[in-house]
Amino acid sequence: MKANVGSIDRIARVLLGIVLIALTVTGTIGVWGWIGIVPIATAAFSFCPLYTLLGLSTCPMKKA
Numbered sequence: 001m002k003a004n005v006g007s008i009d010r011i012a013r014v015l016l017g018i019v020l021i022a023l024t025v026t027g028t029i030g031v032w033g034w035i036g037i038v039p040i041a042t043a044a045f046s047f048c049p050l051y052t053l054l055g056l057s058t059c060p061m062k063k064a
Contacts, residue, residue, distance in 0.1 A: 001045065001047045002047070003046040003047060003059055004046070004047060004048055004051045004052060004056065004057040004058070004059055005042060005043065005046045005047060005048050005051065005057075005058055005059065006057075006058035006059045006060060008058070009043075009058040010043040010046065011043075013039035013040065013042055013043040014039070014040055014043045016036065016039050017036035017037065017038070017039040017040035017043070018036065018040070019036070020033045020034075020035060020036030020039075021033060021034065021036040021037070021040075024036070046059075
């Protein structure tokens, strides 16, 4: 797995995941809010399978 999630993208994913899970725990939204685990996991591994399929990457270019 080659990293394809940059630092700003990782921060946004963690925040989104935390918000979704918090809303689920407080009962504001339904059970589907547990999907917040997915963006947290992709941030933890710096890898997003969907980005691979779409040919995207938010990681900075490495200098050669």
